[in-house]
Amino acid sequence: MSDAVVGLIDHVLVESRIRDLAHYALGDRSQRMARIVATLSKLTSGWYLVGLGPHFGDIVRVGENPIMFGRPASLLEEPASEVIDYAVNDATLMGPREVSRVHMSVRHDPGEGSLLIRDEHSSTGVWIGHDGSAIPPGDWVDVEAGTLLSLGPSRTNALYCLLIGEG
Numbered sequence: 404m405s406d407a408v409v410g411l412i413d414h415v416l417v418e419s420r421i422r423d424l425a426h427y428a429l430g431d432r433s434q435r436m437a438r439i440v441a442t443l444s445k446l447t448s449g450w451y452l453v454g455l456g457p458h459f460g461d462i463v464r465v466g467e468n469p470i471m472f473g474r475p476a477s478l479l480e481e482p483a484s485e486v487i488d489y490a491v492n493d494a495t496l497m498g499p500r501e502v503s504r505v506h507m508s509v510r511h512d513p514g515e516g517s518l519l520i521r522d523e524h525s526s527t528g529v530w531i532g533h534d535g536s537a538i539p540p541g542d543w544v545d546v547e548a549g550t551l552l553s554l555g556p557s558r559t560n561a562l563y564c565l566l567i568g569e570g
Contacts, residue, residue: 448568456560459491469508501555519543527555
């Protein structure tokens with residue numbers, strides 16, 4: 404593979420990310436906020452994770468059964484042995500990754516009314532809060548509504564813990 408081809412691919416990848424960010428950031432904020440309100444107002448009572456990062460924008464309803472978050476294997480990796488429920492594809496081509504193939508589980512405990520998260524021994528951790536720290540791997544941790552989670556320390560792949568109604 405020639406340096407020119409690799410250089411062109413790298414250049415277009417960087418430029419497309421910049422254009423995507425500019426498209427979003429330079430759009431009308433009031434229109435974005437109206438779409439957020441319209442979307443959230445359609446949710447029924449319960450716990451949700453709202454994807455805020457550029458690589459995961461889904462809204463996931465959380466129930467009693469654990470939900471697994473991770474990412475697909477790259478062409479250079481073996482597939483994970485565990486099946487993930489939601490994929491967060493946090494890198495282009497062979498770029499650096501923060502999301503592990505099996506990264507985090509989440510579930511709702513109806514007895515306690517709480518949301519529980521577990522780092523599935525990811526390589527970069529599950530971080531709580533805007534400037535918090537990683538949770539211990541392998542342990543279920545109780546989180547409150549309004550908590551910001553991050554799959555990795557950069558806080559690029561963020562999820563917001565939302566409780567609608569009584570839960």
